[in-house]
Amino acid sequence: MAFISSLLLIMVLIAFPLSSSGGKWTYDGPDGEHHWSRNFPYCGGAFQSPINFQPELLRFDPNLLPIQLQDYNLSTKEQLTLSNNGHSVLLSLPSRMHLTGLPHRYSAAQLHFHWGSSNTPVGSEHTVDGKQFGAEMHLVHFNSAKYPNISTALDKSDGLAVLGVFIEVGEYNPAFDRFLKYVNGIKYNGQKVQVAGFNVRELLPARLDEYYRYDGSLTTPPCFPSVLWTVFRNPVSISLRQYLALASALFSSHAQEAAPMPLLGNYRKTQLMDNRVVLVSFQQGWGLHGTTPVASPVQRRLVIQHLLNGDLADLADGELRHLLPKLQRKPWAVKKLNNPKQQHLGQVTEKHQKNKGVDTTINDALCFINLEKNVSVWLRRHHLNTQMTQALRKAVFPELNLKSYLNCRSDLDLQTIRHLLRSRPSDEANELDQALTKVSQGQKQRPMTQYQGSALTKLTGQTQAAGLKSSHNMVPTNHRLQPMEWED
Ligand SMILES: *[C@@H]1O[C@H](CO)[C@@H](O)[C@H](O)[C@H]1NC(C)=O
Ligand SMILES: *[C@@H]1O[C@H](CO)[C@@H](O)[C@H](O)[C@H]1NC(C)=O
Ligand SMILES: *[C@@H]1O[C@H](CO)[C@@H](O)[C@H](O)[C@H]1NC(C)=O
Ligand SMILES: [Zn+2]
Numbered sequence: 001m002a003f004i005s006s007l008l009l010i011m012v013l014i015a016f017p018l019s020s021s022g023g024k025w026t027y028d029g030p031d032g033e034h035h036w037s038r039n040f041p042y043c044g045g046a047f048q049s050p051i052n053f054q055p056e057l058l059r060f061d062p063n064l065l066p067i068q069l070q071d072y073n074l075s076t077k078e079q080l081t082l083s084n085n086g087h088s089v090l091l092s093l094p095s096r097m098h099l100t101g102l103p104h105r106y107s108a109a110q111l112h113f114h115w116g117s118s119n120t121p122v123g124s125e126h127t128v129d130g131k132q133f134g135a136e137m138h139l140v141h142f143n144s145a146k147y148p149n150i151s152t153a154l155d156k157s158d159g160l161a162v163l164g165v166f167i168e169v170g171e172y173n174p175a176f177d178r179f180l181k182y183v184n185g186i187k188y189n190g191q192k193v194q195v196a197g198f199n200v201r202e203l204l205p206a207r208l209d210e211y212y213r214y215d216g217s218l219t220t221p222p223c224f225p226s227v228l229w230t231v232f233r234n235p236v237s238i239s240l241r242q243y244l245a246l247a248s249a250l251f252s253s254h255a256q257e258a259a260p261m262p263l264l265g266n267y268r269k270t271q272l273m274d275n276r277v278v279l280v281s282f283q284q285g286w287g288l289h290g291t292t293p294v295a296s297p298v299q300r301r302l303v304i305q306h307l308l309n310g311d312l313a314d315l316a317d318g319e320l321r322h323l324l325p326k327l328q329r330k331p332w333a334v335k336k337l338n339n340p341k342q343q344h345l346g347q348v349t350e351k352h353q354k355n356k357g358v359d360t361t362i363n364d365a366l367c368f369i370n371l372e373k374n375v376s377v378w379l380r381r382h383h384l385n386t387q388m389t390q391a392l393r394k395a396v397f398p399e400l401n402l403k404s405y406l407n408c409r410s411d412l413d414l415q416t417i418r419h420l421l422r423s424r425p426s427d428e429a430n431e432l433d434q435a436l437t438k439v440s441q442g443q444k445q446r447p448m449t450q451y452q453g454s455a456l457t458k459l460t461g462q463t464q465a466a467g468l469k470s471s472h473n474m475v476p477t478n479h480r481l482q483p484m485e486w487e488d
Contacts, residue, residue, distance in 0.1 A: 023039050023040075023221070025039070025040070025220075025221045026252070027265055027266055027267070027268070028265070033268055033269065036221050036223065037389045039221070040221035040222040040223055041372065041388040041389040041392045042217070042222055042223040042224050042225065042368060042372070042392065043221055043222070043223035044389035044393070045223070045225070045389060045392055045393040045396060045397075046225055046274050046393050046396055046397040046400055046401075047215055047216055047217055047225035047274055047276065047397075047400050047404070048216065048217045048223060048225065048271035048272065048274075049125070049126075049216030049217045049218070049219050049227060049229060049268075049271060050125035050126040050127070050216070050219055050267075050268060050269075050270050050271065051126065051214065051216065051270050051271055051273060051276075051278070052126070052127045052128075052129070052130060052270045053126065053127065053128045053129065053212050053231075053278055054129060055129055057273065057276075057277050057278050058212075058277070058278050058279075058280045059277050059278070059279050059280065059408070060279075060280055060281075060282075060283050061213070061279040061280065061281065061408065064211070064213060064279060064280075064281035065101045065209075065281075066101065066208050066209035066281075067099060067101055067102075067163065067208045067209075067211065067230060068099065068100045068101040068208075069097075069099065069200075069201055069204070069208070070097065070098045070099065070100055071096045071097050071098065072097055072199065072200045072201040073199040073200075073201060074094070074097070074197030074198060074199065074200060075197050076196045076197055076198065077196075077197065078094065078196070078197030079194045079195070079196065079197070080092050080093065080094075080179075080194070080195045080196075080197055081192050081193075081194060081195070082179050082182055082183075082185075082186060082192060082193050082194075082195045083186060083190075083191065083192035083193075084186040084187070084188060084189055084190065084191050084192070084250060084251075084263070085189065085190075086189035086190070086252045086253070086254075086263070087220060087252065087263075087266055088112040088113055088114065088263075088266055089112060089113055089183065089186065089246060089250065090110050090111070090112040091110060091111050091112070091179055091195065092109075092110050093108040093109060093110055093111060093139070093200065094108065095107040095108060095109065095144065096108075097200065098141065098144065099141055099161060099163075102161055102228065103158075103228075104143045104144075104145040104146060104158065104161075105143070105144055105145040106141035106142060106143055106144065106160075106161040107141055107142060107144035108139065108140070108141050109140045109141065109142055109150045110139075110140050111137060111138060111139045111140065111200075111203075112137070112138055112140075113135055113136065113137050113138075113167075113246055114135060114136045114138070114219070114266050114267040114268075115134070115135035115136075115167075115243070115246045115247050115264065115265075115266065115267070116134065116135070116247065116264065116265060116267070117247060117264045117265055118244055118247045118248040118264065121134040121135070121169045121240070121243050121247070122134060123135050123136070123247075123264075123265065123266070123267045124136035124166055124167070124267065125164075125219050125267045125268055125270075126164055126166070126212075126231050126270070127270055128166075133166040133167060133168050133235055134167050134168045134169040134238075134243060135167040135169075135238075135243065135246065136164055136165065136166055136167060136267070137164070137165040137167060137203065137236075138162050138163070138164055138165075138219075139162065139163040139165070139200075140160065140162050141160065141161045141162065141163070142154070142159060142160055142161075143156070143158055143159050143160070143161070146158065146365075147159060153226070154218075154224060154226060155222075155224045155226060155367060155368040155369045156226055156365045156366065156367055156368070157225065157226055157365045157366040157368070157399075157400065157403065158226075158228075158365040159224075159226040159227075159365070160218075160226050160227045160228065161227070161228045161229075161230065162227050162228075162229055162230070163204070163230050163231075163232070164229060164230065164231035164232065165203070165204055165205065165231075165232055165235070165236055166231070166232070166234075166235035166236070167235060167236055167237070167238055167243075168235045168236075168237050168238075169237070169238065169239070169240050169243045170237035170238075170239070171237045171238075171239065172238070172239035172241075172242065173236060173237060173238045173239070173242065175198070175199075175202035175203050176203065176238050176242055177242065178195065178196075178198040179195045180238075180242055180245045180246070181245075182195055183245050183246070183249050183250065184249060186250070187249060187250055187251055187255075188251050188253065188254055188255035188260075189251065189252055189253055189254045189255075189263075190254055190255075191255070203236065204232065204236065205232050205233075205234040205235065205236050206234070207232070207233070207234055208232070209281060209282075210232065210233035210234060210281055210282040211230050211231060211232045211233055211280070211281050211282075212229070212230070212231045212233065212278050212279070212280055213228075213229065213230055213278070213279040213280070213281070213409070214229050214276055214277070214278045214279065214409055215227075215228065215229070215276060215400070215403075215404045215407070215409045215410065216229045216276075217271075219267075219268045220268070224368045225368070225396070225400055226368065233280075233282060247264050248262075248264075250262070250263040250264075251263055274397070274401070274410075275401060275410050275411045275412075275413045276404060276409060276410045277408075277409060277410060277411065278409075279408065279409060295408070296408075297406060297407070297408060300405055300406050300408065300412075301358050301406065303323060303412070304358045304402070304405075304406065304420065305358055307323075307417060307420045307421065307424075308358070308420060308423075308424075312421075312424060312425075312428040312429065312431070312432045313428060313431070315432055315435075316428075316431050316432045316434075316435040323412055323417060323436065358406070366396065366399055366400070368396070371392065371395055371396060372388075372392060374395075375388065375391050375392050375395055376388060378391070379391055397413070397415060397416075398413070398415050398416040398418075398419035398420075399419075401413045401415070401416040402416050402419075402420070414436055414437070414440055417432075417433075417436060418433060421433065
């Protein structure tokens with residue numbers, strides 16, 4: 001008896017590590033999303049997901065290849081585990097399933113869903129120009145070229161790739177019934193059933209070549225910014241009955257709890273852009289915004305090399321616009337290709353290249369748990385232990401911004417430039433800093449009076465999201481390192 005019950009206890013603890021250890025989180029109420037950062041500081045930090053795909057932030061990238069799904073057609077002999085973890089419905093996937101066409105090989109781990117309520121079928125996490133879909137499916141993959149399993153990959157900046165699929169309520173979809181017909185067996189938190197394998201490809205939209213790509217995070221605690229996101233442009237549909245199998249049949253509470261809590265509305269609000277842009281693999285339907293050219297990776301490397309090794313006086317004198325392209329109203333990349341100043345920038349850089357290069361600055365992946373430990377130790381030493389979220393953001397944002405900038409998925413931020421200038425002679429660095437601050441303030445203020453509404457949104461990329469998430473950055477209290485629990 002004792003053996004069996006302690007074995008059960010161990011199994012429960014492995015499956016649901018946080019359920020009794022104070023890391024409880026929900027979507028509403030005192031443990032709701034505005035309070036996640038108290039126990040999970042990354043939730044209040046940089047590069048969070050989901051986001052709204054605003055037309056102004058989209059950049060067409062002709063180099064984005066169709067997503068290639070490998071070994072997605074599973075045999076019916078294969079058993080998959082369908083479970084209710086109190087936050088979502090999860091279907092385990094074998095790591096044989098993987099993605100190619102991305103910078104690494106990414107192996108599948110699980111898929112799960114986010115949805116609305118039974119009378120309001122609106123519950124996707126990402127939104128398209130403000131439009132929210134009925135639900136959203138996430139297929140979670142980890143970088144198996146570099147990490148042995150998903151737990152190791154979860155907190156690394158290059159750890160995960162998630163495919164997002166919008167779901168609208170409409171036509172019946174037989175593929176989803178492969179597992180939805182079993183949800184009555186997992187009504188309560190902690191329950192699981194086995195489901196026969198099937199062709200997982202059938203859950204995805206027909207076109208895998210049209211998608212949004214950006215750098216983001218897990219949308220549930222601990223919110224590590226470790227996800228390379230691919231969200232398909234075209235939704236799939238399920239019937240209202242199928243939608244209700246998610247939205248009206250499930251509980252986030254355990255079977256033995258006296259007050260059953262319905263499991264619905266399990267989507268996070270859209271987050272701040274943090275200078276990120278969204279690459280799109282398709283052009284049509286977005287007018288001019290979709291065709292905004294981006295500075296190439298080569299040009300971006302030159303800019304960073306110049307900051308690390310080049311003549312800073314040059315930059316302070318007039319090449320500032322190269323550094324903060326987001327502050328320009330016109331795209332600068334294409335024009336600059338034939339611009340003598342561009343060559344000048346390149347030559348200066350090469351001259352100094354031998355000392356220190358971009359590669360040494362951005363070589364390895366960030367490990368978020370280690371950074372969190374270090375920052376926590378540092379804060380305690382300085383008796384500042386309530387400032388975890390802000391301190392962590394400060395430590396992490398320039399690195400994320402730099403990597404993302406070099407991959408064309410962010411504009412360069414002033415904080416990142418300051419971070420890069422720390423190793424430069426301080427008088428030159430200060431001069432450049434002052435010039436940049438002046439340019440960015442001047443540029444930010446002028447359009448506010450010249451242009452209304454959308455121009456401001458375009459420049460900051462944050463106006464809309466900021467309105468939605470006004471209490472986004474909570475001051476954490478009582479910070480503790482938490483064991484892992486996550487969905488995507
Ligand atoms: C998936 O595999 C099954 C048998 O394992 C096969 O009959 C079926 O044609 C395959 N489907 C596709 C789309 O390849
Ligand atoms: C993942 O891999 C690490 C490193 O090899 C190992 O220590 C850990 O136990 C593994 N975790 C799981 C859940 O398999
Ligand atoms: C954390 O601190 C330790 C010891 O000071 C150091 O070796 C390690 O590299 C640091 N890790 C990170 C991610 O900064
Ligand atoms: Zn998710």
